[in-house]
Amino acid sequence: MFSRLFELDPALLSLFHYSTNCDSKQDCLSSPEFLDHVTKVMLVIDAAVNHLDDLHSLEDFLLNLGRKHQAVGVSTQSFTVVGESLLYMLQCSLGQAYTAPLRQAWLNMYSIVVGVMSRGWSKNGDDKAD
DSSP, rough: OHHHHHHHHHGGGGGGOSSSSSHHHHHHHHHHHHHHHHHHHHHHHHHHHGGGGGGGGGHHHHHHHHHHHTTTOOOOHHHHHHHHHHHHHHHHHHGGGOOHHHHHHHHHHHHHHHHHHHHHHHHHHHHHHH
């Protein structure tokens, strides 16, 4: 999934400034810091899936996550690239079981997550402008 990120938007490599040199896609993908970040992203997705009946309960967490991403220079467009990568990974993993309704369900869930994160991202930018 995360290899696809850099295929869709190679400029994302510049966001990962770790102790490990991330000059190439492969360097970044194998760095312990990046792998830790991947784990955190997957935990957010897991939390959203596990709270499908009450995504509102994750609102404060997701707002804060959006603020953190804005503070380190991540654009909201990057959230879209992550979503496209997630859907691609699901399609590759599930094969014929990846149906249009399943794709739509994942897209709906991810859109809610990104919507809340984007509100936090925007609010953080508003705070900095004051």
